[in-house]
Amino acid sequence: MEQLGQAQQNDNYAKNILNNIKNYKHYTVKSDILMGRSNPPVPYVPQGDLRRTILHIYHDTAANGAHFGRNTTLHKIKQRYFWPSMYKGINNCIKSCILCAQFNPRRQKPPGTLKPI
Template identity: 50%
Template sequence: MDDLRKREEEEQKIQEIKKNIRNKKHYFIEDGILFRKQQLSLPPVPYVPAGRMRADILKIYHDTLANGAQFGRDKTLRKIQERYYWPTMIAHIRNHINSCLPCAQNKYRRQKLPGKLKPIPPPEGIWKLLSMDFHGSITPTSKQGNRYIISLTDVLSKFVIKKSCLRLFSNNSSEIPYK
């Protein structure tokens, strides 16, 4: 606690809070150490000055095996918040965990891995390979009441034919190249 008291005396922001302690309802001083009151029934916690102490706390609560090393962000945050306070605590803990190599290596991926792409061989000539896209429902509708657009693209030349239509059915989309 002597080290904490000494470091608090060196930090300007803590000195400002101590000078205006009567206007700060969440803070109080006990034995020369600045404490912050917590919500609910949690006990007050000491205000940790910037610098080495914050980094040491993060190492102790996240990196040390004795404290159940490599807990995720939420557990680490909760464990530290029960015992300490500093204004940028959440961002500081998030940055520490995001830069933690063992966490990154062992983190469970919640996303499905992307599928393997299969390249399309180049067409032999113009109008030999076509792609068709359907767009809609588009609002507002056209004067004729059309709500969809079918576009037909020649893969080689990138020439596009567009047609608006009232409804999308397989029979009217297959007729587009012939119109």
């Protein structure tokens, strides 16, 4: 949590919300940490290394099931963290995962052979 608090203090988006918290209904503050208003509240993760680390831990490591799809990864992260456009960010991360692309079966019908006119 210390690292998260430090990252929030260095993030302009988080600083803006903290300074005007009454104007943001989707956020709350707990122990000087900006939290997404949910039940239970979960900490806001600013853009940068910390967010990438969380994506790596929840998508790439064997301890968390390694290379689950978008929905499972999103569900696991949403239980503990929050940031705007989570769905989009997690979707982009998984789409760019080389191992997922190599080992997931194609769901598209393979192209047929060309026929002369």
